[in-house]
Amino acid sequence: MHFAAHLWMPFFDFVFMRRALIGGLVLACSTAPLGVFLILRRMSLIGDAVAHGILPGAALGFWFAGLSLPALTLGGLGAGLGMAGLSAWITRRTGLREDASLAAIYPISLAAGVLILGIAGKRLDLLHLLFGSALAVDETTLSGMLWVSGFSLIAMTLIYKPLLLDTLDPLFLQTVSRLGPLAHGLFLTLVVLNLVIGFQAIGALMVVGLMMLPAIASRFWSRRLPVLIAVSAVLGCLSVWLGLLLSFYYSLPSGPAIVLVAGAGYLLSVVFGPVHGLLRRPPLLSSQ
Protein backbone atom coordinates (compact mmCIF):
# COMPACT_ATOMS: atom_id res chain seq x y z
CA MET A 1 0.00 0.00 0.00
CA HIS A 2 1.13 3.53 -0.72
CA PHE A 3 2.69 5.22 2.30
CA ALA A 4 0.33 8.18 2.24
CA ALA A 5 -2.60 5.83 2.46
CA HIS A 6 -1.38 4.66 5.86
CA LEU A 7 -1.86 8.19 7.14
CA TRP A 8 -5.56 8.24 6.27
CA MET A 9 -6.66 4.64 6.05
CA PRO A 10 -7.44 3.94 9.73
CA PHE A 11 -9.75 6.93 9.89
CA PHE A 12 -11.65 5.84 6.76
CA ASP A 13 -11.93 2.24 7.80
CA PHE A 14 -12.79 2.45 11.48
CA VAL A 15 -15.57 4.50 13.04
CA PHE A 16 -13.88 4.60 16.47
CA MET A 17 -10.71 6.04 14.91
CA ARG A 18 -12.71 8.64 13.03
CA ARG A 19 -14.53 9.72 16.19
CA ALA A 20 -11.31 9.88 18.14
CA LEU A 21 -9.71 11.99 15.40
CA ILE A 22 -12.59 14.45 15.05
CA GLY A 23 -12.97 14.78 18.81
CA GLY A 24 -9.23 15.27 19.27
CA LEU A 25 -8.98 17.84 16.47
CA VAL A 26 -11.80 20.04 17.74
CA LEU A 27 -10.44 19.77 21.26
CA ALA A 28 -6.96 20.79 20.05
CA CYS A 29 -8.46 23.85 18.33
CA SER A 30 -10.49 25.00 21.31
CA THR A 31 -7.75 24.40 23.89
CA ALA A 32 -5.12 26.27 21.83
CA PRO A 33 -6.21 29.83 22.74
CA LEU A 34 -6.92 28.72 26.32
CA GLY A 35 -3.41 27.33 26.73
CA VAL A 36 -1.79 30.41 25.22
CA PHE A 37 -3.71 32.74 27.55
CA LEU A 38 -2.98 30.54 30.58
CA ILE A 39 0.73 30.98 29.86
CA LEU A 40 0.40 34.73 29.37
CA ARG A 41 -1.47 34.99 32.67
CA ARG A 42 1.29 32.95 34.34
CA MET A 43 -1.22 30.29 35.21
CA SER A 44 0.37 27.42 33.26
CA LEU A 45 -0.04 25.08 36.21
CA ILE A 46 -3.70 25.74 36.82
CA GLY A 47 -4.65 23.19 34.15
CA ASP A 48 -2.95 20.48 36.16
CA ALA A 49 -4.55 21.63 39.36
CA VAL A 50 -8.03 21.76 37.86
CA ALA A 51 -7.56 18.37 36.19
CA HIS A 52 -6.91 16.85 39.60
CA GLY A 53 -9.71 18.88 41.12
CA ILE A 54 -12.24 17.44 38.68
CA LEU A 55 -11.78 13.99 40.19
CA PRO A 56 -14.01 14.12 43.29
CA GLY A 57 -16.89 15.51 41.22
CA ALA A 58 -16.49 12.89 38.55
CA ALA A 59 -16.22 10.22 41.25
CA LEU A 60 -19.44 11.44 42.90
CA GLY A 61 -21.16 11.45 39.52
CA PHE A 62 -19.99 7.92 38.95
CA TRP A 63 -21.15 6.84 42.40
CA PHE A 64 -24.68 8.07 41.85
CA ALA A 65 -25.20 7.50 38.16
CA GLY A 66 -22.60 5.04 36.98
CA LEU A 67 -20.62 5.58 33.83
CA SER A 68 -22.88 8.19 32.26
CA LEU A 69 -21.59 11.18 30.37
CA PRO A 70 -23.91 13.84 31.82
CA ALA A 71 -23.30 12.72 35.40
CA LEU A 72 -19.52 12.62 35.01
CA THR A 73 -19.51 15.96 33.17
CA LEU A 74 -21.74 17.74 35.67
CA GLY A 75 -19.80 16.34 38.61
CA GLY A 76 -16.46 17.25 37.05
CA LEU A 77 -17.66 20.69 36.07
CA GLY A 78 -19.00 21.39 39.56
CA ALA A 79 -15.83 20.21 41.28
CA GLY A 80 -13.50 21.96 38.82
CA LEU A 81 -15.34 25.27 38.96
CA GLY A 82 -15.81 24.97 42.71
CA MET A 83 -12.11 24.42 43.15
CA ALA A 84 -11.02 27.24 40.85
CA GLY A 85 -13.60 29.53 42.47
CA LEU A 86 -12.63 28.61 46.02
CA SER A 87 -8.95 29.21 45.39
CA ALA A 88 -9.67 32.51 43.61
CA TRP A 89 -11.85 33.57 46.57
CA ILE A 90 -9.16 32.68 49.11
CA THR A 91 -6.61 34.60 47.04
CA ARG A 92 -8.86 37.64 46.85
CA ARG A 93 -9.71 37.63 50.56
CA THR A 94 -6.33 36.79 52.06
CA GLY A 95 -3.74 37.82 49.48
CA LEU A 96 -2.37 34.27 49.29
CA ARG A 97 -0.73 33.83 45.88
CA GLU A 98 -3.00 32.18 43.34
CA ASP A 99 -0.59 29.34 42.56
CA ALA A 100 -0.15 28.59 46.26
CA SER A 101 -3.87 28.52 46.94
CA LEU A 102 -4.41 26.22 43.95
CA ALA A 103 -1.56 24.00 45.05
CA ALA A 104 -3.25 23.74 48.46
CA ILE A 105 -6.67 22.89 47.06
CA TYR A 106 -5.85 20.32 44.44
CA PRO A 107 -4.28 17.63 46.66
CA ILE A 108 -7.41 17.96 48.80
CA SER A 109 -9.56 17.40 45.72
CA LEU A 110 -7.48 14.52 44.46
CA ALA A 111 -7.47 12.79 47.82
CA ALA A 112 -11.22 13.34 48.20
CA GLY A 113 -11.77 11.84 44.76
CA VAL A 114 -9.72 8.73 45.47
CA LEU A 115 -11.48 8.37 48.83
CA ILE A 116 -14.92 8.62 47.27
CA LEU A 117 -14.02 6.03 44.66
CA GLY A 118 -12.73 3.78 47.45
CA ILE A 119 -15.91 4.16 49.51
CA ALA A 120 -18.10 3.70 46.46
CA GLY A 121 -16.40 0.36 46.06
CA LYS A 122 -17.32 0.09 42.45
CA ARG A 123 -14.72 -0.64 39.90
CA LEU A 124 -14.09 2.56 38.02
CA ASP A 125 -10.53 2.39 36.96
CA LEU A 126 -8.70 5.41 38.33
CA LEU A 127 -6.17 5.06 35.55
CA HIS A 128 -8.96 5.35 33.03
CA LEU A 129 -10.09 8.62 34.59
CA LEU A 130 -6.61 10.06 34.72
CA PHE A 131 -5.31 8.84 31.38
CA GLY A 132 -8.48 8.00 29.47
CA SER A 133 -8.85 6.29 26.17
CA ALA A 134 -9.39 8.22 22.99
CA LEU A 135 -10.53 5.04 21.30
CA ALA A 136 -13.55 4.86 23.59
CA VAL A 137 -15.08 8.12 22.36
CA ASP A 138 -18.70 7.28 21.62
CA GLU A 139 -21.36 9.24 19.75
CA THR A 140 -22.52 11.13 22.86
CA THR A 141 -19.02 12.08 23.98
CA LEU A 142 -18.16 13.23 20.48
CA SER A 143 -21.18 15.49 20.22
CA GLY A 144 -20.37 16.82 23.69
CA MET A 145 -16.87 17.65 22.50
CA LEU A 146 -18.19 19.38 19.39
CA TRP A 147 -20.56 21.53 21.45
CA VAL A 148 -17.93 22.45 24.00
CA SER A 149 -15.33 23.32 21.36
CA GLY A 150 -17.77 25.38 19.34
CA PHE A 151 -18.97 27.21 22.42
CA SER A 152 -15.50 27.94 23.71
CA LEU A 153 -14.23 29.16 20.33
CA ILE A 154 -17.15 31.57 20.03
CA ALA A 155 -16.80 32.71 23.63
CA MET A 156 -13.05 33.26 23.26
CA THR A 157 -13.65 35.36 20.14
CA LEU A 158 -16.09 37.50 22.11
CA ILE A 159 -13.87 38.02 25.16
CA TYR A 160 -10.58 38.18 23.25
CA LYS A 161 -10.01 41.90 23.61
CA PRO A 162 -10.98 42.39 27.26
CA LEU A 163 -9.15 39.21 28.20
CA LEU A 164 -6.02 40.42 26.41
CA LEU A 165 -6.08 43.76 28.22
CA ASP A 166 -6.96 42.15 31.53
CA THR A 167 -3.89 39.94 31.10
CA LEU A 168 -1.50 42.65 29.95
CA ASP A 169 -2.63 45.63 31.98
CA PRO A 170 -5.49 44.93 34.41
CA LEU A 171 -5.19 48.38 36.03
CA PHE A 172 -5.81 50.05 32.68
CA LEU A 173 -8.79 47.84 31.87
CA GLN A 174 -10.30 48.50 35.30
CA THR A 175 -10.31 52.23 34.66
CA VAL A 176 -12.02 51.94 31.28
CA SER A 177 -14.33 48.95 31.60
CA ARG A 178 -15.92 46.55 34.02
CA LEU A 179 -15.47 43.57 31.73
CA GLY A 180 -12.21 42.39 33.29
CA PRO A 181 -13.52 40.11 36.05
CA LEU A 182 -16.25 38.83 33.74
CA ALA A 183 -13.74 37.89 31.03
CA HIS A 184 -11.48 36.28 33.63
CA GLY A 185 -14.34 34.24 35.09
CA LEU A 186 -15.63 33.10 31.71
CA PHE A 187 -12.11 32.19 30.65
CA LEU A 188 -11.59 29.98 33.72
CA THR A 189 -15.00 28.38 33.11
CA LEU A 190 -13.94 27.54 29.56
CA VAL A 191 -10.70 26.01 30.81
CA VAL A 192 -12.61 23.78 33.23
CA LEU A 193 -15.23 22.91 30.60
CA ASN A 194 -12.60 21.84 28.08
CA LEU A 195 -10.71 19.81 30.65
CA VAL A 196 -13.90 18.07 31.77
CA ILE A 197 -15.03 17.16 28.27
CA GLY A 198 -11.47 16.17 27.36
CA PHE A 199 -10.94 13.92 30.34
CA GLN A 200 -13.62 11.56 29.08
CA ALA A 201 -11.80 11.21 25.81
CA ILE A 202 -8.11 11.27 26.52
CA GLY A 203 -7.98 11.43 30.30
CA ALA A 204 -7.79 14.23 32.81
CA LEU A 205 -4.02 14.49 32.85
CA MET A 206 -3.50 13.92 29.15
CA VAL A 207 -5.86 16.72 28.10
CA VAL A 208 -3.71 19.10 30.14
CA GLY A 209 -0.80 18.02 27.96
CA LEU A 210 -2.80 18.70 24.82
CA MET A 211 -3.73 22.13 26.17
CA MET A 212 -0.33 23.27 27.40
CA LEU A 213 2.38 21.61 25.27
CA PRO A 214 1.43 23.14 21.88
CA ALA A 215 0.81 26.49 23.56
CA ILE A 216 4.24 26.52 25.18
CA ALA A 217 5.88 25.27 21.97
CA SER A 218 4.24 28.05 19.93
CA ARG A 219 6.15 30.68 21.93
CA PHE A 220 9.27 29.61 19.98
CA TRP A 221 7.64 30.39 16.63
CA SER A 222 6.21 33.90 16.86
CA ARG A 223 5.91 37.10 18.84
CA ARG A 224 2.39 37.86 17.74
CA LEU A 225 -0.56 36.66 19.76
CA PRO A 226 -2.90 35.57 16.90
CA VAL A 227 -0.02 33.68 15.29
CA LEU A 228 0.81 32.01 18.62
CA ILE A 229 -2.76 30.76 18.89
CA ALA A 230 -2.80 29.51 15.28
CA VAL A 231 0.56 27.74 15.64
CA SER A 232 -0.62 26.18 18.86
CA ALA A 233 -3.80 24.89 17.22
CA VAL A 234 -1.88 23.43 14.28
CA LEU A 235 0.65 21.73 16.59
CA GLY A 236 -2.21 20.34 18.69
CA CYS A 237 -4.01 18.96 15.62
CA LEU A 238 -0.81 17.37 14.28
CA SER A 239 -0.21 15.76 17.67
CA VAL A 240 -3.71 14.29 17.77
CA TRP A 241 -3.43 12.94 14.25
CA LEU A 242 0.08 11.47 14.53
CA GLY A 243 -0.57 10.23 18.06
CA LEU A 244 -3.67 8.34 16.98
CA LEU A 245 -1.80 6.81 14.04
CA LEU A 246 1.04 5.68 16.32
CA SER A 247 -1.41 4.24 18.78
CA PHE A 248 -3.21 2.42 15.94
CA TYR A 249 -0.19 0.89 14.24
CA TYR A 250 1.86 0.07 17.30
CA SER A 251 -1.01 -0.73 19.72
CA LEU A 252 -0.04 2.06 22.12
CA PRO A 253 -2.44 3.70 24.58
CA SER A 254 -3.84 6.68 22.67
CA GLY A 255 -3.74 9.46 25.30
CA PRO A 256 -0.04 9.11 26.10
CA ALA A 257 0.78 8.69 22.38
CA ILE A 258 -0.90 12.02 21.58
CA VAL A 259 0.76 13.83 24.47
CA LEU A 260 4.18 12.38 23.68
CA VAL A 261 3.91 13.55 20.07
CA ALA A 262 2.99 17.00 21.41
CA GLY A 263 5.99 16.71 23.75
CA ALA A 264 8.24 15.91 20.78
CA GLY A 265 6.81 18.97 19.02
CA TYR A 266 7.68 21.04 22.09
CA LEU A 267 11.27 19.77 22.26
CA LEU A 268 11.77 20.33 18.52
CA SER A 269 10.44 23.87 18.94
CA VAL A 270 12.84 24.54 21.80
CA VAL A 271 15.74 23.47 19.58
CA PHE A 272 14.72 24.77 16.14
CA GLY A 273 12.19 27.52 16.87
CA PRO A 274 13.08 30.88 15.29
CA VAL A 275 12.16 32.93 18.38
CA HIS A 276 14.84 32.32 21.03
CA GLY A 277 15.24 28.67 20.01
CA LEU A 278 18.52 27.03 20.98
CA LEU A 279 19.87 26.89 17.43
CA ARG A 280 18.84 30.36 16.46
CA ARG A 281 21.79 32.70 16.19
CA PRO A 282 20.96 36.29 16.90
CA PRO A 283 21.86 38.38 13.84
CA LEU A 284 24.79 40.60 14.63
CA LEU A 285 23.54 43.43 12.47
CA SER A 286 19.89 44.28 12.37
CA SER A 287 18.48 44.19 8.88
CA GLN A 288 16.99 47.66 9.09
Added chain:
Amino acid sequence: MITCTALRWGAPGQPLTPPVDFTLEKGSLTGVIGANGTGKSSLLKVIAGLQKPLTGKVSVNVPRRGGLAFLPQQQHLDRQFPISLQELVAAGFWGLQLSPQQRSQRLQAVLEDWCLSGLEQRPLMALSGGQLQRALLARMSLSESSVLLLDEPHAALDEEGQALCWKHIHAWHASGRTLVVVCHDLASVRHHTQNVLQIKSTGCLLGPSKELIRPQPRMQVA
Protein backbone atom coordinates in the same frame (compact mmCIF):
# COMPACT_ATOMS: atom_id res chain seq x y z
CA MET B 1 -13.67 67.70 41.10
CA ILE B 2 -11.76 65.34 43.38
CA THR B 3 -12.81 65.54 47.01
CA CYS B 4 -11.28 63.48 49.81
CA THR B 5 -12.96 63.52 53.20
CA ALA B 6 -11.35 62.07 56.33
CA LEU B 7 -9.39 59.85 53.99
CA ARG B 8 -6.89 57.28 55.21
CA TRP B 9 -5.24 54.83 52.88
CA GLY B 10 -2.49 52.24 52.82
CA ALA B 11 -2.17 48.56 53.68
CA PRO B 12 -4.94 47.17 55.95
CA GLY B 13 -4.26 48.23 59.54
CA GLN B 14 -1.37 50.48 58.51
CA PRO B 15 -2.71 53.84 57.40
CA LEU B 16 -0.02 56.04 55.90
CA THR B 17 -1.31 59.35 57.27
CA PRO B 18 -3.82 60.69 59.78
CA PRO B 19 -7.25 61.31 58.19
CA VAL B 20 -6.87 63.99 55.52
CA ASP B 21 -9.32 66.29 53.76
CA PHE B 22 -8.60 68.07 50.52
CA THR B 23 -10.28 69.14 47.31
CA LEU B 24 -8.69 69.39 43.90
CA GLU B 25 -10.57 71.87 41.74
CA LYS B 26 -11.86 71.14 38.27
CA GLY B 27 -9.24 72.01 35.68
CA SER B 28 -6.40 72.18 38.21
CA LEU B 29 -2.90 70.82 37.76
CA THR B 30 -1.57 69.37 41.00
CA GLY B 31 1.83 67.86 41.67
CA VAL B 32 2.10 65.19 44.37
CA ILE B 33 5.38 65.05 46.23
CA GLY B 34 6.69 63.16 49.22
CA ALA B 35 9.46 60.76 50.15
CA ASN B 36 9.47 57.11 49.10
CA GLY B 37 6.88 55.06 50.93
CA THR B 38 4.68 57.98 51.92
CA GLY B 39 1.89 56.61 49.72
CA LYS B 40 1.84 58.75 46.58
CA SER B 41 1.18 55.86 44.21
CA SER B 42 -1.41 54.27 46.45
CA LEU B 43 -3.16 57.63 46.84
CA LEU B 44 -3.52 57.77 43.05
CA LYS B 45 -4.87 54.23 43.03
CA VAL B 46 -7.37 55.13 45.73
CA ILE B 47 -8.51 58.16 43.72
CA ALA B 48 -8.71 56.00 40.58
CA GLY B 49 -10.94 53.58 42.49
CA LEU B 50 -8.46 50.72 42.07
CA GLN B 51 -7.81 50.43 45.78
CA LYS B 52 -10.25 50.90 48.66
CA PRO B 53 -9.61 53.63 51.21
CA LEU B 54 -9.18 52.40 54.79
CA THR B 55 -11.54 55.04 56.10
CA GLY B 56 -13.17 58.14 54.72
CA LYS B 57 -14.35 58.85 51.24
CA VAL B 58 -13.05 59.88 47.84
CA SER B 59 -15.49 61.31 45.38
CA VAL B 60 -14.49 62.05 41.82
CA ASN B 61 -17.06 63.92 39.86
CA VAL B 62 -16.82 61.95 36.59
CA PRO B 63 -18.66 59.03 34.94
CA ARG B 64 -17.81 55.70 36.60
CA ARG B 65 -16.01 54.28 33.55
CA GLY B 66 -13.85 56.14 31.10
CA GLY B 67 -14.15 59.43 32.99
CA LEU B 68 -10.78 58.95 34.55
CA ALA B 69 -7.49 57.82 33.07
CA PHE B 70 -4.65 56.45 35.15
CA LEU B 71 -1.03 56.02 34.17
CA PRO B 72 0.56 53.56 36.60
CA GLN B 73 4.29 53.06 36.95
CA GLN B 74 5.38 50.84 34.13
CA GLN B 75 7.00 48.01 36.11
CA HIS B 76 3.71 46.14 36.25
CA LEU B 77 3.75 45.39 32.51
CA ASP B 78 4.94 42.01 31.26
CA ARG B 79 7.58 42.91 28.70
CA GLN B 80 7.38 39.44 27.14
CA PHE B 81 3.76 39.96 26.16
CA PRO B 82 3.38 39.16 22.44
CA ILE B 83 1.87 42.39 21.13
CA SER B 84 3.29 45.32 19.22
CA LEU B 85 3.64 48.93 20.32
CA GLN B 86 0.79 49.96 18.01
CA GLU B 87 -1.60 47.42 19.57
CA LEU B 88 -0.67 48.65 23.05
CA VAL B 89 -1.34 52.27 22.14
CA ALA B 90 -4.57 51.46 20.27
CA ALA B 91 -6.03 50.01 23.48
CA GLY B 92 -6.60 53.66 24.42
CA PHE B 93 -9.54 53.69 21.98
CA TRP B 94 -11.52 51.48 24.39
CA GLY B 95 -15.06 52.77 24.76
CA LEU B 96 -14.77 55.47 22.08
CA GLN B 97 -17.13 55.42 19.10
CA LEU B 98 -14.94 56.16 16.09
CA SER B 99 -14.80 55.10 12.47
CA PRO B 100 -11.77 53.08 11.33
CA GLN B 101 -10.45 56.11 9.42
CA GLN B 102 -10.74 58.37 12.46
CA ARG B 103 -9.00 55.70 14.51
CA SER B 104 -6.06 55.36 12.20
CA GLN B 105 -5.71 59.12 11.82
CA ARG B 106 -5.74 59.71 15.57
CA LEU B 107 -3.39 56.82 16.14
CA GLN B 108 -0.90 58.22 13.61
CA ALA B 109 -1.21 61.63 15.21
CA VAL B 110 -0.48 60.51 18.78
CA LEU B 111 2.35 58.26 17.64
CA GLU B 112 3.89 61.26 15.95
CA ASP B 113 3.20 63.46 19.01
CA TRP B 114 5.15 61.11 21.21
CA CYS B 115 7.96 60.52 18.69
CA LEU B 116 7.02 56.89 18.19
CA SER B 117 6.62 56.87 14.41
CA GLY B 118 8.50 53.99 12.84
CA LEU B 119 8.23 51.85 15.97
CA GLU B 120 4.61 50.74 15.35
CA GLN B 121 5.38 47.09 14.73
CA ARG B 122 8.05 46.67 17.42
CA PRO B 123 7.19 43.97 19.96
CA LEU B 124 7.09 45.13 23.59
CA MET B 125 10.23 43.23 24.47
CA ALA B 126 12.23 45.17 21.89
CA LEU B 127 11.28 48.58 23.32
CA SER B 128 13.46 50.58 25.67
CA GLY B 129 12.02 51.78 28.97
CA GLY B 130 11.63 55.30 27.63
CA GLN B 131 9.90 54.14 24.44
CA LEU B 132 7.49 52.03 26.47
CA GLN B 133 6.76 54.97 28.75
CA ARG B 134 6.01 57.19 25.76
CA ALA B 135 3.77 54.45 24.36
CA LEU B 136 1.80 54.39 27.63
CA LEU B 137 1.52 58.17 27.56
CA ALA B 138 0.39 57.99 23.93
CA ARG B 139 -2.29 55.47 24.95
CA MET B 140 -3.44 57.93 27.58
CA SER B 141 -3.55 60.74 24.98
CA LEU B 142 -6.22 58.81 23.09
CA SER B 143 -8.61 58.81 26.02
CA GLU B 144 -11.17 61.56 26.37
CA SER B 145 -11.23 61.38 30.17
CA SER B 146 -11.58 64.63 32.05
CA VAL B 147 -9.42 63.49 34.98
CA LEU B 148 -5.87 62.28 34.34
CA LEU B 149 -3.77 60.68 37.07
CA LEU B 150 -0.10 60.22 36.24
CA ASP B 151 2.26 58.25 38.45
CA GLU B 152 5.84 59.31 37.74
CA PRO B 153 5.24 59.90 34.03
CA HIS B 154 8.81 61.16 33.65
CA ALA B 155 10.44 58.00 34.94
CA ALA B 156 12.63 56.36 32.29
CA LEU B 157 12.37 59.40 30.02
CA ASP B 158 15.45 61.28 28.82
CA GLU B 159 15.64 65.06 28.96
CA GLU B 160 13.90 65.47 25.62
CA GLY B 161 11.20 63.01 26.64
CA GLN B 162 10.62 64.83 29.93
CA ALA B 163 10.20 68.13 28.12
CA LEU B 164 7.78 66.43 25.72
CA CYS B 165 5.86 65.02 28.66
CA TRP B 166 5.55 68.39 30.41
CA LYS B 167 4.47 69.93 27.09
CA HIS B 168 1.60 67.43 26.86
CA ILE B 169 0.71 67.89 30.52
CA HIS B 170 0.34 71.64 29.89
CA ALA B 171 -1.71 70.96 26.75
CA TRP B 172 -4.05 68.66 28.70
CA HIS B 173 -4.31 71.28 31.43
CA ALA B 174 -5.06 73.98 28.86
CA SER B 175 -7.88 71.86 27.44
CA GLY B 176 -9.59 72.03 30.82
CA ARG B 177 -8.76 68.64 32.21
CA THR B 178 -7.96 67.96 35.86
CA LEU B 179 -4.46 66.54 36.34
CA VAL B 180 -2.68 64.94 39.26
CA VAL B 181 1.00 64.21 38.66
CA VAL B 182 3.31 62.32 41.01
CA CYS B 183 6.86 63.48 40.47
CA HIS B 184 10.13 63.34 42.40
CA ASP B 185 11.82 66.20 40.61
CA LEU B 186 10.93 69.08 42.94
CA ALA B 187 12.39 71.77 40.68
CA SER B 188 10.20 70.66 37.77
CA VAL B 189 7.13 70.37 39.96
CA ARG B 190 7.75 73.90 41.26
CA HIS B 191 8.25 75.18 37.76
CA HIS B 192 5.39 73.39 36.00
CA THR B 193 2.48 73.01 38.43
CA GLN B 194 0.29 75.55 40.21
CA ASN B 195 -0.52 73.50 43.27
CA VAL B 196 1.27 70.82 45.08
CA LEU B 197 0.08 68.15 47.51
CA GLN B 198 2.82 67.22 49.90
CA ILE B 199 2.35 63.91 51.69
CA LYS B 200 4.10 63.26 54.99
CA SER B 201 3.41 60.66 57.63
CA THR B 202 2.05 63.48 59.78
CA GLY B 203 -0.49 64.68 57.22
CA CYS B 204 -0.96 66.32 53.85
CA LEU B 205 -0.34 69.89 52.81
CA LEU B 206 -2.02 71.38 49.75
CA GLY B 207 -0.85 74.76 48.55
CA PRO B 208 0.71 76.77 45.76
CA SER B 209 3.85 75.00 44.60
CA LYS B 210 5.92 78.21 44.63
CA GLU B 211 5.26 78.47 48.37
CA LEU B 212 5.50 74.85 49.43
CA ILE B 213 8.64 74.09 47.48
CA ARG B 214 11.60 76.34 48.08
CA PRO B 215 13.68 77.23 45.03
CA GLN B 216 16.10 74.39 44.42
CA PRO B 217 19.74 75.42 44.71
CA ARG B 218 21.81 74.78 41.65
CA MET B 219 23.94 71.71 42.13
CA GLN B 220 27.53 72.81 42.70
CA VAL B 221 30.01 70.63 40.87
CA ALA B 222 33.64 70.76 42.01
